[in-house]
Amino acid sequence: MSLVVPLRKCIEGMAWYQPPPEGRVGRLRLDLNENLVGPPREALRALAALSAEEISAYPEYRKTEGKLARFFGVKADQLIMTCGIDDALRITCDAFAEAGEPVLTVEPTFGMYRFYAELVGARMVSLHYDDQLRFPLEEVVRTLGRLRPRVFFLANPNNPTGDLLGPAELRRILDAARHTMVMIDEAYYEFSGMTTIGWIRRRPNLIVTRTFSKAAGLAGLRLGCLMSNAEVIAALGRVRPPFSVNSAALAAALAVVRHPGTIRRYAREVVAARGELELALKRLGVPVYPSAANFLLADFGPGGPALLEALGRRGILLRDRRGDFGRPGWVRITIGTRAQTRELIRELEKAWKRVRS
Numbered sequence: 001m002s003l004v005v006p007l008r009k010c011i012e013g014m015a016w017y018q019p020p021p022e023g024r025v026g027r028l029r030l031d032l033n034e035n036l037v038g039p040p041r042e043a044l045r046a047l048a049a050l051s052a053e054e055i056s057a058y059p060e061y062r063k064t065e066g067k068l069a070r071f072f073g074v075k076a077d078q079l080i081m082t083c084g085i086d087d088a089l090r091i092t093c094d095a096f097a098e099a100g101e102p103v104l105t106v107e108p109t110f111g112m113y114r115f116y117a118e119l120v121g122a123r124m125v126s127l128h129y130d131d132q133l134r135f136p137l138e139e140v141v142r143t144l145g146r147l148r149p150r151v152f153f154l155a156n157p158n159n160p161t162g163d164l165l166g167p168a169e170l171r172r173i174l175d176a177a178r179h180t181m182v183m184i185d186e187a188y189y190e191f192s193g194m195t196t197i198g199w200i201r202r203r204p205n206l207i208v209t210r211t212f213s214k215a216a217g218l219a220g221l222r223l224g225c226l227m228s229n230a231e232v233i234a235a236l237g238r239v240r241p242p243f244s245v246n247s248a249a250l251a252a253a254l255a256v257v258r259h260p261g262t263i264r265r266y267a268r269e270v271v272a273a274r275g276e277l278e279l280a281l282k283r284l285g286v287p288v289y290p291s292a293a294n295f296l297l298a299d300f301g302p303g304g305p306a307l308l309e310a311l312g313r314r315g316i317l318l319r320d321r322r323g324d325f326g327r328p329g330w331v332r333i334t335i336g337t338r339a340q341t342r343e344l345i346r347e348l349e350k351a352w353k354r355v356r357s
């Protein structure tokens, strides 16, 4: 049956978003950079304690936003909660991107930047990492000055490359972005330790995002935070749906920030496991890129797809990134605990031997 009303023109030209395959629970989920042990048990307790009334009433945000603002070290009027960082991207595009005008990214990066920018009809302009996976800083600075994009999306650390820009590089970007809102997406902050939240007071063009989906283990509840100066937050308030964050997410997030030690310990465990996997991959002769996040990008060459399939049959899910740069063997591997990583290494060594023979 044909559509009674045709899709908006800008959507007709968009690539279809492919959601990840289902049936992941119960497997070793090394494909979507989630926390692999679950949220702190205090968060589970807070969820179990939700009352019927708390669930049947629409959520109220002010108190929780105040507490989260304190946790992140900003003022209450410098933060809004969003339904995951995804929702932060959407409201940023709704407020600041314009049909036909440029939005900038450096690819490969998190695919939803392009998705939400294209949804409002913005013109996507993508610069690229070079073939050594070096970030094109000079080109970014030049392009910001010349093109004046409305928004520049930058994941730091980046997904899937795992690289991290330092303060000097970020300052150059923000200085060059005089006419651009720069979103620094710190989804993987807990693993990198590098943040620009403290800069929002002095930088009128800076938005910083954080999520409870990664280190905090709440991906299924969908909660993010967007931080910026009060004027930007007020502007975003105009396009924000009134109830995009649910009561369960609020209760769990408050428990997480009351017990930050659990997340810190998990992040330390991941960083140790990441080192073990990096060494194991190098031993196998597989090129791997340094990462500041809870994943590693490895290049298995032409054997990559067969390896993914073999591990999938053993219940281990990795993320195929061969679409990026057209490299057939790029695979992104989420890191969990050392025990989980050792299990992966054992299976990987066996499967890799079979694929190569």
Ligand SMILES: Cc1ncc(COP(=O)(O)O)c(C=O)c1O
Pocket (backbone or CB within 6 Å): 032, 033, 083, 084, 085, 086, 087, 110, 155, 158, 159, 185, 187, 210, 211, 212, 213, 219, 222, 223, 224
């Ligand atoms: C860089 C980056 N930002 C944001 C997200 C999504 O975060 P959320 O679950 O809060 O929407 C991801 C998820 O993979 C990501 O890699």
